[in-house]
Amino acid sequence: AQTVTQSQPEMSVQEAETVTLSCTYDTSESDYYLFWYKQPPSRQMILVIRQEAYKQQNATENRFSVNFQKAAKSFSLKISDSQLGDAAMYFCAYRSPDTGANSKLTFGKGITLSVRP
Amino acid sequence: KAGVTQTPRYLIKTRGQQVTLSCSPISGHRSVSWYQQTPGQGLQFLFEYFSETQRNKGNFPGRFSGRQFSNSRSEMNVSTLELGDSALYLCASRTRSLNTEAFFGQGTRLTVV
Numbered sequence: 460a461q462t463v464t465q466s467q468p469e470m471s472v473q474e475a476e477t478v479t480l481s482c483t484y485d486t487s488e489s490d491y492y493l494f495w496y497k498q499p500p501s502r503q504m505i506l507v508i509r510q511e512a513y514k515q516q517n518a519t520e521n522r523f524s525v526n527f528q529k530a531a532k533s534f535s536l537k538i539s540d541s542q543l544g545d546a547a548m549y550f551c552a553y554r555s556p557d558t559g560a561n562s563k564l565t566f567g568k569g570i571t572l573s574v575r576p
Numbered sequence: 577k578a579g580v581t582q583t584p585r586y587l588i589k590t591r592g593q594q595v596t597l598s599c600s601p602i603s604g605h606r607s608v609s610w611y612q613q614t615p616g617q618g619l620q621f622l623f624e625y626f627s628e629t630q631r632n633k634g635n636f637p638g639r640f641s642g643r644q645f646s647n648s649r650s651e652m653n654v655s656t657l658e659l660g661d662s663a664l665y666l667c668a669s670r671t672r673s674l675n676t677e678a679f680f681g682q683g684t685r686l687t688v689v
Contacts, residue, residue, distance in 0.1 A: 494677065502664060504680035550619065562607050562670055562678060563632050566619040 461486045461553050465567035472541045473575050479526075480536045480570050482551030492554040493527065494564070495536045499547040507549070510534065538572075546574045578602065580669050580681035588687045594655040597684045601648050601669030607631075608650040609678065610642060613664040622665075625650050626672060657688045 462485045472478035484493070495507040510518045510527050518525050522542075526535045538545055551567040581600040589595050601608050610622040621634040625644035642652040648669075654661055664685050668678035 492677075496680075501682065502666075502685075503682045504666065504668075506677050506679070509677055562609050562624050562626075562668075562672065563621045563634075564609070564611075564619075564668075564678065565621070566611075568618045 461488070461491075461555070461565050463551050463553050463565050463567040465551055465570050467570050468568070469571045469573070471573045471575060472538070472545075474541055474543060476541055477537060477539045478541055478572065480538070480549055480551075480572065482534045482536070482567055484532050484534065484551070484553050486532070486553065488555060490556045492556075493525075493534045494552040494554070495523070495525070495534075496550045496552060496566075497545075497547045498550065498569070504550070508536065541574050543574050543576060546572060548572070580605075580667055580679055582665075582667050582681035582684050584684060585682065586685045586687075588689060589657050591657055591659060591688055593657050594653060595657060595686060596651050596653045597665055597667075597686070599650045599652075599667030599669075599681060601650070601667075602679055605669035605671050605679075606648050607670050607672040608644060608648065609668045609670075610650070610652050611666045611668065612636075613666060613683070614662075619666070622652065654686075659688050662686060662688045 491512045493510045496504045508520045522539045548569045550569045552564045583598045607626045609624040624632040628644045639655045644650045664683045666683045667681045670678045
């Protein structure tokens with residue numbers, strides 16, 4: 460079974476600065492998907508960024524980028540130019556390949572990010 | 577396009593009762609998954625439905641069940657509620673096409689007293 464570990468329960472960043480959230484995972488599969496979801500106080504999970512394991516290039520979405528190290532099974536999220544609206548809980552998630560078998564996401568415990576003005 | 581809609585948003589039930597939660601997926605999405613979120617256990621997968629059939633099930637007791645209708649709307653039911661069932665229940669939908677992501681609803685906050 461796959462596992463996802465987020466070892467830092469909380470982090471804080473100054474507005475306009477850069478912060479990196481860590482995530483490691485364990486799997487025996489060679490192809491899979493990794494995601495970072497954001498959950499603000501409104502509770503709705505919002506997809507921040509995704510990475511396909513077969514792609515060597517790290518994904519980037521505006522101020523958000525990942526550092527995907529497949530051999531090390533590491534998937535960290537970097538938030539540049541942090542904004543007050545980035546304050547939320549962030550979850551790292553894993554999904555098996557699209558074999559049609561399932562859409563199950565395996566989540567880490569999450570990390571609470573606070574942004575200081 | 578409307579997002580994933582979950583009803584009700586909040587629910588208070590008494591121990592021993594049963595509850596039904598509803599999820600309307602994004603139009604065109606035929607896969608619906610359910611998750612339970614608690615402070616202690618985090619986000620845990622309950623089950624997934626696709627084309628009215630349960631495709632995958634998490635490690636939850638039989639008191640947790642679900643179904644999906646022909647219009648892809650899904651319901652989950654919890655019978656004989658326990659205090660530990662208090663949680664945020666999240667529903668997610670996706671198209672099941674290759675390489676697509678799941679979109680979540682705002683959840684139903686269930687409190688069992």
